[in-house]
Amino acid sequence: MSDFVKNFMADLKAKNPDQPEFHQAVEEVLESLSIVLERHPEYRSAKIIERMVEPERLIMFRVPWIDDQGEIQVNRGYRIEMNSAIGPYKGGLRFHPSVNLGILKFLAFEQVFKNSLTTLPMGGGKGGSDFDPKGKSDNEVMRFCQSFMTELHRHIGPDTDVPAGDIGVGGREIGYMFGQYKRLRNEFTGVLTGKGLNWGGSLIRPEATGYGSVYFAAEMLATRGETFEGKTCLVSGSGNVAQYTVEKLLQLGAKPVTLSDSSGYIYDEEGITSEKLEFVMELKNIRRGRIKEYAEEFKSAVYTPVDPKLDYNPLWNHKADAAFPSATQNEINAKDAQHLVDNGVKAVSEGANMPTTLDGVKIFLDNKILYGPAKAANAGGVAVSGLEMSQNSQRLPWTREEVDQKLHNIMKSIHKTCVDTAERFGTPGNYVNGANIGGFLKVADAMLDQGVV
Numbered sequence: 001m002s003d004f005v006k007n008f009m010a011d012l013k014a015k016n017p018d019q020p021e022f023h024q025a026v027e028e029v030l031e032s033l034s035i036v037l038e039r040h041p042e043y044r045s046a047k048i049i050e051r052m053v054e055p056e057r058l059i060m061f062r063v064p065w066i067d068d069q070g071e072i073q074v075n076r077g078y079r080i081e082m083n084s085a086i087g088p089y090k091g092g093l094r095f096h097p098s099v100n101l102g103i104l105k106f107l108a109f110e111q112v113f114k115n116s117l118t119t120l121p122m123g124g125g126k127g128g129s130d131f132d133p134k135g136k137s138d139n140e141v142m143r144f145c146q147s148f149m150t151e152l153h154r155h156i157g158p159d160t161d162v163p164a165g166d167i168g169v170g171g172r173e174i175g176y177m178f179g180q181y182k183r184l185r186n187e188f189t190g191v192l193t194g195k196g197l198n199w200g201g202s203l204i205r206p207e208a209t210g211y212g213s214v215y216f217a218a219e220m221l222a223t224r225g226e227t228f229e230g231k232t233c234l235v236s237g238s239g240n241v242a243q244y245t246v247e248k249l250l251q252l253g254a255k256p257v258t259l260s261d262s263s264g265y266i267y268d269e270e271g272i273t274s275e276k277l278e279f280v281m282e283l284k285n286i287r288r289g290r291i292k293e294y295a296e297e298f299k300s301a302v303y304t305p306v307d308p309k310l311d312y313n314p315l316w317n318h319k320a321d322a323a324f325p326s327a328t329q330n331e332i333n334a335k336d337a338q339h340l341v342d343n344g345v346k347a348v349s350e351g352a353n354m355p356t357t358l359d360g361v362k363i364f365l366d367n368k369i370l371y372g373p374a375k376a377a378n379a380g381g382v383a384v385s386g387l388e389m390s391q392n393s394q395r396l397p398w399t400r401e402e403v404d405q406k407l408h409n410i411m412k413s414i415h416k417t418c419v420d421t422a423e424r425f426g427t428p429g430n431y432v433n434g435a436n437i438g439g440f441l442k443v444a445d446a447m448l449d450q451g452v453v
Contacts, residue, residue, distance in 0.1 A: 002034070004034070004037070005027070005030045005031060005034060008030060008049065009023065009026070009027055009030070012026055012053060016102070016105070018102060019101065019102025019105060019106075020102060021102050021103050021105075021106040021329060021330075021354070022102045022103075022105040022106040022109065024106065024330075024354065024357070024358060025106040025109050025110055025354060026053055026109060027358065028354075028358060028361070028432070028436070029109075029113065029436045029440070030049070032432060032433040032436035032437055033049070033436060033437065033440060035425045035426065035427070035433070035437070036425065036437055036440065036441070037049075039425075042448065043444055043448075046447070046448055046452075048444045048447055048448070051447065052083060052109075052112065052443070052444075052447075053109065055080050055081060055082045055105065055108065056081050056082065056083060056084060057079075057080075057081040057155075058078075058079075058080055058081070058101075059078065059079040059080075059081070059127075059152075059155050060076065060077070060078050060101075061076075061077045061078075061151045061152075062074055062075075062076060062077070063075040063076065063077045063129055063131065063144065063147050063148045063151070064147060065140070065143045065144045065146075065147045066143060067136075067140050067143075068137055068139060068140055073144075075129050075130055075131040075144070075148075076129060076130055077127070077128075077129045077148050077151060077152065078099070078101065078104050078127050078128060078129065079125065079126075079127035079152060079155055079156070079161070079163070080104050080105055080107075080108040080125055080126050080127060081108075081123075081125045081155070081161055082105075082108035082109060082111065082112050082123070082124045082125055082126070083112045083123050083124050083443060084123035085123060085443050085446035085447045085450060086115070086116060086121055086122065086123055086442060086443055086446050087115070087120070087121035087122040087123045088122065088123055088158070088159055088160055088161055088162055089122075089123045089124065089125030089160070089161035089162070090111070090115055090122035090123060090124065090125060090161075090162050090163075090164070090382060090385065090386065090389075091107065091108060091111040091115075091124055091125040091126040091127070091163065091164065091166075091382070092107075092126060092127075092128075092163065092164045092165055092166030092169065092381075093126075093127045093128045093129075093163045093164070093165065093166055093169045093173075093177075094107070094126070094127075094128035094129075094166040094167045094168060094169065095128055095129050095131045095132065095133050095167070095168035095169050095173065096128070096130070096132060096167050096168045097130055097132045098130075099128045099129060099130045100130070103329070104126050104127065104128060105126075106329070106353075106354065107126040107166075107353055108124055108125055108126035109124070110124075110353055110354060110374065110375050111124035111125060111126055111382070112124030112439070112443060113375045113435065113436060113439030113440060113443070114374070114375040114376070114378070114379045114382060114439065115379075115382055115386075116438075116439040116440075116442045116443050117375065117376055117379055117414045117417060117418075117435060117438055117439045118379050118382060118383040118386060118410055118414065119410060119413055119414075120383065120386035120387075120410075121386075122162075122382065122386050122389075125161055125163070126166075127152070127163060128166065128168075128169070129144075129148060131144050131148075131168075132168070133168050133169075133173065134168075134288070138172070141172060141173060141176065142176045145173055145176035145177045145180065146176060146177075146179075146180040148177065149176075149177045149180040149181050149184070150180065150184065152177075153180070153181050153184045153185060156181075156191055157189070157191055158189045158190045158191050158389070158392070158393075162190065162191060162192065162193060162385070162389060163191075163192055163193075164192065164193040164194050164381075164382070164385045165193075165194040165240075167239070167328065169194075170194075170240065170285075171194065171196060171206075174192055174193075174194045174195055174196075175195070175196060177192060178191070178192050178195060178199075188200075189392070190388070190389055190391075190392025190393065193205065193385035193388040193389060194206075194385065194388075195388070197397075200388075200391075200392055201388065202384055202387055202388035202391055202397070202398070202403055203397070203398070203399065203400040203403050203404075204384055204400060204403040204404050204407060205381075205384045205385065205388055206240055206244065207244040207247070207248075208244075208380045208381045208383065208384035208385075208407055209240070209241045209244070209351055209378050209380050209381030210240070210241045210242065210243065210244025210245035210246075210247065210248060210326065210351060210380075211244055211245075211247075211248045211380055211404070211407060212377070212378065212379060212380015212381065212383065212384075212407060212410075212411050213241070213245055213324060213326070213349045213350065213351040213372070213377045213378050213380065214228075214245055214248040214249055214252065214324070214349070215248070215380065215407070215408055215411035215412070216349050216372045216376060216377040216380075216411050216414065216415055217322060217324070217347050217349035217370075217372060217377070218252065219411065219412060219415035220347055220349070220370040220372055220415070220431070221322075221346075221347055221370065223370070223419070224346075224370070226346075227252070227253070228249060228252040228253055228254040228322075229252070229253035229254070230253060230254070230255070231253075231254045231255065231320075231321035231322055232254070232255050232257055232319065232320045232321050232322075233249050233254050233255065233256045233257070233320060233321065233322045233323070233324060234256075234257065234258045234315065234316060234318060234320045234322070234323045234324065234340075234345070235249075235256050235258055235259060235323075235324045235326055235351075236258065236259070236260045236265070236313075236315055236316075236324070236325050236326055236327040236331060236352075236355075237259070237260060237261070237325075237326040237327035237328075237351070237352065238259045238260060238261050238280060238284050238291050239284065239326075239327075241326040241351040241352065241378070241381075242259055242260075242324075242326040242327070242351065243277065243280060243281055243284070243285075245324045245326050245351055246259070246272055246277050246280075247274075247277060249324075250272075250273070250274055250277070254322070255271040256271065256272045257269060257271055257272065257318065257320070258315050258318065259272065259280060259291055259294065260291060260315055260327060261284075261290060261291040261327075262306070263290050263291070263292065263305060263306055264291065264292060264303055264304050264305035264306050265291065265303070265304055265313075265314070265315040266291055266292070266294045266295050266301045266302065266303050266304075267301065267302050267304070267315070267318060268294075268298060268300050268301040268302075269300060270300040276294070276298055279294065279297055279298075280294060291303070292305070311333070311335060312333065312335040312336050312339065313331060313332070313333075313336050316332060316336040316337075316339050316340050316343075317336075317339040317343065318343060319343045319344055320340075320343060320344065320345050321344065321345060321346060321347070322345060322346065322347040322348070322349070323340055323345050323347070323348045323349075324348075324349055324350075324351050325348070325350055325351065325352050325355035325356065326351030326352050326355075327352050327355065328352050328353075328355065329352065329353055329354045329355060330354065330355065330356070330357050331352065331355045331356075332348075332355055332356040332357065332360045333357045333359065333360055334357065334359035334360050334362075334363055336360060337356065337359070337360035337361075337363040337364055338363055340364075340369075341363060341364075341367045341369065345369065346369060346370060347369065347370040347371075347372075348364060348369055348370070348371050348372065349372040349377040350372060350373055350374035350377045350378055351374075351377065351378050352374065352378070353374050353378065354374055355374065356373075361373075361432060365430065365432065368429070370431075371431055371432065372431055373431060373432050373435050373436075375435050375436070375439060376414050376415070376418050376431060376434070376435035379410070379411070379414055380407055380410070380411055383406075383407060383410045383411075384403060384406075384407055387403055387406055387407075414435075417434065417435075417438040418431045418434030418435050418438060419431075419434060420434070420438075421433070421434040421437045421438040421441075422434035422437075425437055
């Protein structure tokens with residue numbers, strides 16, 4: 001089967017040059033699926049993999065807008081509608097200068113498997129723009145969002161494609177886009193998730209990805225008879241996912257000690273407490289400041305700026321029990337993974353999308369680390385987006401406790417699928433195989449049922 005993978009990847013790279021993240025995501029899945037394709041030749045003959053790596057629809061458009069100085073700016077907008085075999089396309093919008101076709105295709109491809117694992121009827125998609133909301137006024141962000149939605153509205157809808165937020169797209173951006181969609185379509189419908197609570201949003205949605213990755217890690221630890229009580233945890237990032245990862249870790253008795261942003265990271269040996277987390281939330285969500293201000297506020301913390309000359313991230317080189325990469329893709333390379341192993345980390349739960357390189361993943365698996373890959377561990381966000389869609393369809397809001405309980409149950413179910421599937425295909429304890437195969441089977445069987453479309 002390795003010949004099949006090699007040939008398939010050579011063909012994929014030739015057809016999709018300059019998309020390394022997409023190549024990486026597909027290769028990681030293919031390596032897990034070798035076992036399945038041997039047992040089920042019908043997937044090979046129906047060309048399921050070949051169809052899965054091609055988006056059903058790829059939309060690219062210009063986004064012109066006017067800044068506060070009256071200058072015209074032009075950005076590029078995208079929506080990748082990857083696979084709708086089990087439900088309408090579902091996946092976030094990312095506004096960040098690094099956004100390009102390859103990154104969005106990798107995210108959309110991952111989303112197909114992640115959404116399949118949630119047990120909810122959702123296909124996979126992703127979108128966004130190379131627009132950077134950082135440093136822009138609210139009015140500039142509004143004008144950009146309105147221009148972006150003026151094009152995107154033709155391609156989405158509650159039964160077609162339901163975007164959500166991602167990096168650079170929070171409640172403010174969702175609000176501006178929803179307002180423009182409503183104005184253009186003359187309908188109030190659940191077309192975006194992550195909406196404000198008083199106009200169709202769901203409780204627990206902002207917390208969901210962070211909470212979910214901690215719930216998943218707790219399930220992994222439980223397989224070894226352990227809990228989070230007293231455990232030291234490394235968390236990267238300082239946005240939505242990282243903030244709520246820290247919050248849930250504190251609730252479970254753990255001691256988170258790191259946070260980061262694109263300029264550097266803080267290490268607080270005494271632990272990030274609830275009071276310190278409040279400071280971070282105000283700093284990041286309201287003042288939109290930099291994480292180094294944490295070290296200026298709390299003397300127990302040390303701030304280390306990013307050093308581009310280093311070939312590893314020092315954040316991952318501290319003694320700890322668990323790690324939660326919650327910033328961005330490929331933030332843990334082979335050297336970082338080895339540092340985590342050497343420093344006693346026994347569980348890694350990915351809050352970001354594909355934050356570990358293939359070499360890093362291999363080190364985790366070789367060292368029998370409890371490793372929760374993103375498509376399983378961070379599926380909590382899209383799971384609660386799916387619950388928001390259900391509430392919108394029913395025109396009924398659920399209580400905080402109801403949504404949190406449903407989220408917890410979904411993460412337990414994803415964990416069980418990973419464990420059972422890995423065992424069924426002869427690789428017990430391998431969460432990567434469990435997640436990839438578990439997500440694949442549901443989508444592949446639906447594709448077989450629906451014919452060549």
